Amino acid sequence: MHEVPTIIIGCGPIGLETAVELKRRGLPYLQFDAGAVGQQIVDFPSGTRWFSSPERLSISGVPFITATNEKGTREEYLAYLRAVVEQFDLEVRTFERVIELGHGDGGGFRLRTRTLSGLTHEFACERLVIASGGTARPRRLGVPGEDLPHVHRSLGEAHRYLGRRVLVVGGRNSACESALRAFRCGAEVTISYRGSELHERVKYWIRPELMAMIASGQVRCLLETEPAAIESDQVVLRSLKDGSTSTIPVDDVLLEIGYEADGSLFEALGARLEGEDRAVVHDPSTMETTVPGLHVAGTAVAGTQSRFRVYIENSHIHAKRIAAAFSGEPVPPDPVLPKLPES
C-alpha cells in the first residue's frame, strides 16, 4: 500500500490545473487517469475547433497560443496540455483507472487502481480530489437497434463517410458539426432532431453554413422527429407532432445526443448528489463535498448536464480554491468573466 497526502483522479484540463496549483505550493500528490492526459479531448473528432477563446482555456497562467491566433483546435490543445505537464514536471499516471474507493480504517481514503496491462495497485491518502469529468458514457436512445455496428457515438474520422447515407441524430453543436463534416466528405446527410429548430448554442461559424445547406436541400433536416427503431439498412423515424412514422435508408447512424456522468466514485464514499443531474453537493469556497477530505473539481461537479453550466472556462477557480483550502490560504475570489454573446 502506497501512502500519499493527496490523490487526484482525472488528468483532464482541470485535474491538471489542480495538480499545478498543489505543486506550486509544494503539496505532494499522486494523479491518475483511466486514459491519456486530456482523454475527453483525445476523443474529439480530429480538427475540432474550440468554442472558447484560447485565453479562457489557459491553465494556471500558461498562455495557450494558437498557430493562427484564432480559436484553438483539438490538436493544438493536446500539444498545450503536454507542454503544461512538462513545464511543471507533473507526474501523471495515465491508463491507470481507479476501480475501487473506500474509507481508510483510521480516516482518509483507500483506492485500488488497474493499469492497462491489468496490474492492480493500492493507495491510501488523506485528501482526495475527484476531477473525473461529466462524460463517462454516451446517452442512450432506448430504441431497438442502437447497438448495431453501423451506429456510432461520435463522428470519428469523417473521411469514412464518403458516398454513404448518414443519419445524424441530434441538433446541438456536436451533431451539427458532424453533419457538416460528413457532408463535406461526400456523405448524403439527414439530421433528425427533437427540437423545432437547431439548438441555439451551435457554434456561430457552423450554424449559418449548415442552415444554408439545409435551405438549399443539400442536407436534409427533419425537425420534431426521433428514431423509433434502427435497422440494418434503415431507421424508422417518428414525428413528435402527430406520431406518424416514416423510414430513412441509411448506411451509418450517428447518435450525437450527449453524455452521462458517472457518479459512482462519489457514491462509493457516501457523498451527496442532488437533482436530476446528480450534481455533487459541495462548498464552493473549498470544493469540499459532504464527505470531509473529499473534493470535486471541473465538470464532475455538475453531474450529467442537461444544460451546460460548468465547463473549462468557469472551472479554473476550482483548482485554486482546492489548493488554497489545502494550504490554509484565504478563499480566492470569484474571477470576473465577461459574458459571452449567446450564439
Ligand SMILES: Cc1cc2nc3c(=O)[nH]c(=O)nc-3n(C[C@H](O)[C@H](O)[C@H](O)COP(=O)(O)OP(=O)(O)OC[C@H]3O[C@@H](n4cnc5c(N)ncnc54)[C@H](O)[C@@H]3O)c2cc1C
Ligand atoms: C466537442 C466538444 C467541444 C467542447 N468545447 C468546449 C469549449 O469550447 N469550451 C469549454 O470550456 N468546454 C468545452 N467542452 C467541454 C470540455 O471538453 C470539458 O469541459 C472539459 O474537458 C472538462 O475538463 P475536466 O478536467 O473537468 O474533465 P475531463 O476533461 O472530462 O477529464 C476527466 C478525466 O478523468 C478521467 N477519469 C474518469 N474516471 C476515472 C477513473 N475512475 N479513474 C481514473 N481516471 C478517470 C477521464 O479519463 C478524463 O481524462 C467541449 C466538449 C466537447 C465534447
